[in-house]
Amino acid sequence: MQLFPCPFCGPRDETEFHYGGDAGNIRPDGADVPIDRWAEYLYLRGNPKGTAREIWVHMICGEFFVMGRDTITHKVLSSAALDGEHAA
């Protein structure tokens, strides 16, 4: 079981968290966004081997945050709170 650092609560068991998607998947606004761009936002994921930046939520306190981690070694590399305004 991994330990994830919630920016609000500190290190907690991974079972308390939900995955929220790739960080940096910027939402394109508008009804006229090119359909390919919208499909990319909705469905295309990097699934990187190695370093990844992901959004996670700590279900206990409700904090959404960006976590850097290595998908092979499962090392946590960074953890930072979102600051609103299309946090990347």
Add this chain to the structure above:
Amino acid sequence: MTASRLATGGSAIDRSRPIRFSFDGATVHGFAGDTIASALLAGDVAVVGRSFKYHRPRGIWGAGVEEPNALVDLGGSVPAKPNTRATTEPARDGLVAKSVNATPSALADRNAFLDRFARFIPAAFYYKTFMWPDWHRFEPRIRAMAGLGTVDADWISPGTADQINHHCDVLVVGAGPAGLAAARLASGAGLTVTLVDDQHSPGGSLGHRAAEIDGKPAAVWVKETIAELAAGGHLILPSTIAFGIYDHNLVGLNQRHLDGRPDTLWRVRPRQIVLAAGAIERPLPFANNDLPGILSADAALAYLRRHAVLVGRRIVVATSNDSAYEVAGALAEAGAEVRLVDIRRDGTPAAPANVRLAKGRSLISASGRLRVDGVTLDDGTRFDADCVLISGGWTPTIHLFGQAKGKLAWSEARAAFLPGDPVDNIAVAGAAAGAVSLSEVFAGASTAVASLGQTKAPLPRSTGPEATDGIVAAWPMPGSKGRIWIDYQNDVTVKDVELAARENFVSVEHLKRYTTLGMATDQGKTSNLPGLALMAGITGRTVPEVGTTTYRPPFTPVPLASFAGTRVGELMAPVRRLPLENVHRANGAVFQEYGGWLRPAHYGGYADAERSIADEARRARQSVALFDGSTLGKIEVIGPQAAAFVDFLYYNTMSTLKPGRCRYGFMLSENGVVFDDGVLVRLDEHRFVVSCSSSHVAAVHARLEEWRQDRFGRDAVYIHNATSDMATLTVSGPNSRKLLETLGLGLSLDDADLPHMAIAHGTYAGDDVRIARVSFTGDRSYEISIRADRAEPLWAHLREAGQALEAVDIGLEALMILRAEKGFIVIGKDTDGTTLPHDLGVDGPRAKRQSEFVGRRSLFTEEASRGNRMQLVGLAVPQGDAPLPTGAHGIKRSDGRVHSQGFVTSSYQSPTLGRPVALGLIERGATRHGETIDIQHLGKISKATITAPCAFDPAGERLHA
């Protein structure tokens, strides 16, 4: 074999405390401190089980966790437990042990004949033979004949297992010389230590191998070290297995108790792990090496010195290394006639006193039926023997290191895999790291803890005899004569491995699965290395080229009860409960779980549930109904950007809502699919209440938080989930206003002041109440929200005052009928994972909205604009027909085939209309009102006419009646 208990000795047993237990119906005598295995050996019980496949007689092999043969099903005075290793289970008064896979007993097993057909049932026999006509026809009989222990289906757990989370600086796995030294050094460095050992008493090999430490007998040093650690406040857990190591240094421990309590699961997060789990002795390959009376040499020494059990009178010890010399000497000294057969011609230690040594010789076969009676050497010499002890070398117990993805390094000199490149925060010490002499062991322990800090504890010194190794590899050879067992527990022989190689299952992972080598409950602790070394020999590769299978937890079997802990029964998935649950129960409510909530389904007016529900639904339309809607989501959205926020979250424009008013709307997912529906209340300029579906509260709350934190910012809005703060009591029906008037809420119920889709504030018995005039029944309705802990008097008041109006309590089932009559949908029931808002007839925002909202772009794709989308409809059946089955498909025929054109989503008998009502999603349904289609269910065809969803009061007059 004629094993016996010696008159004196035995460091582990207490002769003043005799015990008795039963094995396969016979009484066995022992002493406190015996294991089941040592007591069976002391009673000269040779056959303790039958093998998995061939029902071969099997005896005790080892004295520890690696035991492949001596498994018993436990019961009697101890909690029932199948497949328990007799070698690690303490013997206790009154316990009942039964051999596994044997009927009626291990000694007289009626399936023993199977062994005579062994050459017709090699590895993969079942896969190849029972394919036609169907494996499942053969499966029950085969399963009954093969296998191990039996689970008692009637067994009831004596309680739930404790689960403990624990943190420490250093976790030391193994309390042998390496572990004890490491723990002491870590303690001396000021670190908190947790020391675990699978045995009941600490010491590991020091419990039976000759050693002297710091000038003291090993037993004294062990006792002093443990006392010192305990005095230092460190946690010492005996009878505890470290079964798995998981991400981020989590170690799983399973602790056994002797008092009948279920085992305890420990989740330990140490900063550093020291693995000092020792090593496991391997067998040697020779024909019939699985006969009862053939034991691990080290185990025989353990039984002698710990339990005063002499395993035989005429003993042959066969070895490939130095470790068996001490065993041979000790057994000779204890009075046995001992021959030592050493595979090595040169470089062996001197023969111990009274031991006859044959150098450069190996065993090629053993003979005997129910126990060994002799051996034949490679030069043809035959010796009679009642016991054969073997030492094929030592396999370091590096399982946890392997589980932590540590790479192993092959050591030709040790004929074993040793830990390779270090893994972060894990050090390996002692025999697990390939150390042989005590001096090496202590030096390794010192290195293992060196990185943790300066220690004040002195390094222990070995002042007695030092163990040596000198191993020469003696792997099973291809083409050997006779039946040579590799995996005792799963009945895998040299020939099976050869067969796997012939059929090209040469990868070690394929070898494992094809032959089941290493797949039994012992996980191949004695067999994996010989098996893969044999595969190397057959395929002309080196052992490291063949490699090991993947190490996975658990190291030894762990009871499922340990993992379950208290999460059993109702606690497996706890239901959420209404504040008024007890009141409803007192009023006859029958409860059911709905979306995680335990709610009244109906109030049991009649013995027949269906009739009770129909009666509630009918009476609700006549006068006034009371419904507990407390589960309805009440999530507050507060802040300067609250209006912009709800605009973005909802499909419908919400910012135009006036304070004090409500609006019904959808929330979409980004793919446009309707995620939730409900009423949004605007309390004031900057404050809204999101009233979402009961079962969606957590998901909606998370979604609001996500957009708040990832788009709007923390200062823009604040979100508070007030769902359980308040109870919501719904009063619905033509007389609902009349009933509300009796409450004296201090507000005007006049329709001009409180119209449909408006809210008002009042008080009841001094508490604030909020009245929302919204309706899920189609009748005039009021939702009264009040502090959850003050709801009971209000509910009682409503029921009492309601008597004069013939008010009726209604459960969720009646409400479902009322809303279906009106064509009101339930998301997830009347919609699926493809339903877009315009499929439900709500096209306005899609057509008109200019501002951004969640899911917007997805409403303008080719898919969203497809002409033949499934749309919400009502379905009417011909007069006299029963309600349509929910889930039945609307069908159409083309090209001579039947196609689905949608399905029934909700269907009920309406007591008010006196006919069935149904909702469905049907292709192009919104434009096909009046059309009659075929409905198919379980092969039967019926008719239904497509209608508008609303079947009752389509003009909506009753909202204001």
